[in-house]
Amino acid sequence: MKKVYNFRIDxxxxxxxxxxxSKEKFIIESDKLQFDTKSFYEAxxxxxxxxxxxxxxxxxxxxxxxxIKIRKTALYVYDxxxxxxxxxxxxxxxxxxxxxxx
Numbered sequence: 629m630k631k632v633y634n635f636r637i638d639x640x641x642x643x644x645x646x647x648x649x650s651k652e653k654f655i656i657e658s659d660k661l662q663f664d665t666k667s668f669y670e671a672x673x674x675x676x677x678x679x680x681x682x683x684x685x686x687x688x689x690x691x692x693x694x695x696i697k698i699r700k701t702a703l704y705v706y707d708x709x710x711x712x713x714x715x716x717x718x719x720x721x722x723x724x725x726x727x728x729x730x
Contacts, residue, residue, distance in 0.1 A: 629678050635709065636687035637702050644671070644684070644709060656705060658698070663708075673716060679725045680717050684710055 632647045640659070646652035654671040656663060672682070686706055693699040 629676060630681045630683070631672075633672075633682065633684045634687055635684050635706050636689045637693065637698075638689070642702060642705050647685070654709075658701075661701070661705070668712075672713065673720070676720060679721050682713050682717055684713065 633644050634647050635644050642656040642658060644654040652671050654668050690702050
């Protein structure tokens with residue numbers, strides 16, 4: 629199974645959205661920056677029932693942010709999400725779908 633997500637920012641939130649199924653969406657409010665693990669799992673991994681590969685595309689909206697602090701925060705959140713996704717995919721593939729751990 630391969631999934632492609634788009635990571636973008638709007639005025640009040642950071643959004644990770646499936647490029648095919650917009651119901652698969654994870655949102656972080658910009659003013660709180662709280663990472664809700666249950667919502668993340670439900671949006672990204674709840675339907676996984678086979679080997680999973682996820683690709684996240686960073687929207688141009690991130691680079692267009694004029695406020696450097698907000699841009700750095702968005703990039704940090706993006707990097708953190710990528711790290712978490714990679715680790716979860718690796719673990720799922722290894723333990724649930726017979727993949728090899730690194």
